[in-house]
Amino acid sequence: MKRILSALGLTLLLAMTFTITALAGGWAVITLDELPGEVAANQPLEIGFMVRQHGVTPLEGQSPVITAKLAGSNKSVSVLAVEEGDVGHYAATLTLPLAGEWQWNIEAFGAPQPMPALTVVDVALAVNKSEPITSNSNFLSLLAAGIGLIGVVGGLLALQRKVRWAAALVVAGLLVSGAGFVSAADQPKAELEAKEPVVASIPSQVELGHDLFIAKGCMVCHSHTETNRIREFGVDMGPDLTNITASPEYLRLWLKDPSAAKSTAQMLALGLSDAEIEALIAFINDN
């Protein structure tokens, strides 16, 4: 009975803490410095980000945790981020041990904010790409090329001695040798294609914009059908952006600095680069 009571007490206490955090406005927008490009297994990845309470005030003194999980397994990795640089800016080094698709999030203040999935590639396979590949079939092709060459030389010698079949031998030798070289040259390419690791394909502007919409924290304040399914927490402070289209000129101005576009703007400039802005415009206008 005592145990049940203390469990009840604990539940109540936890519930109260959550309520208090919510009442105190326990939410923040996390904005990743940049999208991680291609990530290789076991290679340290530097991650930097800003934490802004209510998407506005840089929040210091937090101990954000980055958690990554490998899809289709129970493998997960967690690291603690530390304050670095500007107020509200944090950094961490994340090392993902295996190739595959990793889902990850950052928990700083309030609910964890999901980040766009990372495709991690295998370094061993990536390195193999530049190494010459030899194989038995390659050897056979070269052997055929060699025999063909001997045929050519033999034919030429015979030609000198005016043997009748000499010209035919030269032609046959050239053909065999040529075919051998061509197939030998093809070999490494064929092998490469077979061994090609799962490489992240080059994303389109719209796909980049989609990932930035998540990584920069836009989806916390803006509903969008393309990102709502991975969003765990949203405040819908700004308008739903699913069906919005606007001129690139206007969006460029807005995303660079909302207050310059509209004096009453509540949305903050998030320090986006020009390239990031172009990708976001492609994503916003893609409907």
Ligand code: HEC
């Ligand atoms: C802290 C919340 C917040 C975040 C984060 C945020 N926005 Fe906004 N956004 C708003 C609000 C609020 C508005 C409505 C206009 C205003 O008062 O600022 C808005 C308006 C907009 C508009 C419409 C502008 C117009 O004139 O109608 C676009 C487009 C937009 N945001 C894109 C983005 C993108 C892209 C990101 C991420 C890089 C982003 N927002 C991040 C709050 C936010």
